Amino acid sequence: MPNLRFTEKALSDWMRSDAADSEIVISSRVRIARNLQHYPFPMLASNEQSEEVLNKLSEVLQYDDVHAFGDFHTLDLIDIDDLDKRVLVEKHLISPSLVNESRNGAVILSEDESVSIMINEEDHLRIQCLYPGFQVKEAWEKASAIDDAFEAHVDYAFDDRRGYLTSCPTNVGTGVRASVMMHLPALVMTQQIGRILTAVSQVGLTVRGIYGEGSEAMGNLFQISNQITLGQTEQEVIDNLHSVVLQMIGHERTARERLITDSRLRITDRVMRSYGILSHAAIVDSKEAAQRLSDVRLGVDLGLLDGLSITVMNELNVMTQPGFLQKTFGEDMRTDERDIYRAQLIRDTINAANQS
């Protein structure tokens, strides 16, 4: 029986800490892509070959130097049912392509869920470190140390000139993708976001809106990540992302201060309306939930609301997603029923937070 406690609660342990700048930066993530020498990449690997890759990489976990990073749990994708897979995706612990395209895919999770190691995804090995708040440097250091520990036991596909060889040409070189998830409501409200995102994309970074089920946009959440993996050192990539995000935090802060000085009443009204709806509504679809939760999160940060914390808001972001709702209330749920349960869950969570 696989260990499925990872899908039972919405919040990973690490989310419960008070992290740096967590009112604006929700999480920091670093992913390192690696492949073993002498095996075709997962897309072309035979069943036997991908099984060998899985065994080889799982064995590495038994060594003490890898074990030093914590207790790990290996979950074979084949043992996990579809709903649990979906919840793992919603918690960002595995990627959709590990679910949809992988053969002999597996994920190795650390006890606190901050480390997630995917096997036979697009590449043989993907080491991911996911930290709360603005900790992209810390996430890189941890991921890199785990990479070193693996490298001591297996031969990576590496080339003097091209660096670490990956399945996709967009990852070759360092194989490092660092990203930061930001909540930027004030920059959106003051209509500065377009200008800032354009500037960001001109320094080798990409920006994506965050999507829930299908293509429903989530409220004012943006993921900033590096585009370049060849010709820059890992340190340069991390430093560049770090300094750009730092500037964006500054801009968002200034915009929030301006909102509260210039339009206190208007912003209070908006926050309170959203709070009122979330604490009383009987039907809330995912799009409305995302937007209202964004308003309330802003209200918490601006000190307009008591009782709620950023941690509760993080929890609600994950809990209101379809997979999690089904996990909590039952699998055979139509979309309209889901909206009713979503409303109930939000009401209950807000009330519980207010009473504690």
Add this chain to the structure above:
Amino acid sequence: MLCQECNKRPATLHFTKIVNGEKTEFHICESCAREKGEMIPGTAGGFSIHNLLSGLLDFEPSGKNGSAGAPPAQSLRCEECGMTYSQFSKIGRFGCSSCYKYFDSRLDPLFKRVHGSTSHVGKVPARAGGRIKVKRQITDLKRDLQESITQEEFEKAAQIRDQIRELEKEIAEE
């Protein structure tokens, strides 16, 4: 910034696509993206970076209107995994690490477009890194050996030869 398709909703998706060296920027909202059936990150069957890449890889100057005769790039094939360059340019993914070697002649322009650079300057695996260092040492010693022989310093040459053998043994053992 407004969506370039509907000019109503704010653009939330930003992409740069490069075809035939020509850069095109896309700024669209998610409902227009959904309507066009593409460019939705993180969903199965929808947009993927590989769709974009295949446009990027298709930069053969003669390939515009299906001109006669296959361009030379399309005859490249990886002897390790069997992938052809034309398959690679369609799916935007390599089949194995040897593809990098067999397609090497076509890769510099691609990497230049994607990354603005063609060679790695970052981390090197510790063990392979050691091997690379030893290989460089051997190359240097071989040059010294040649020189010693030309200078008729045979005793020194013998020493260098032993050193080279030692290092070659070191690499072979790994």
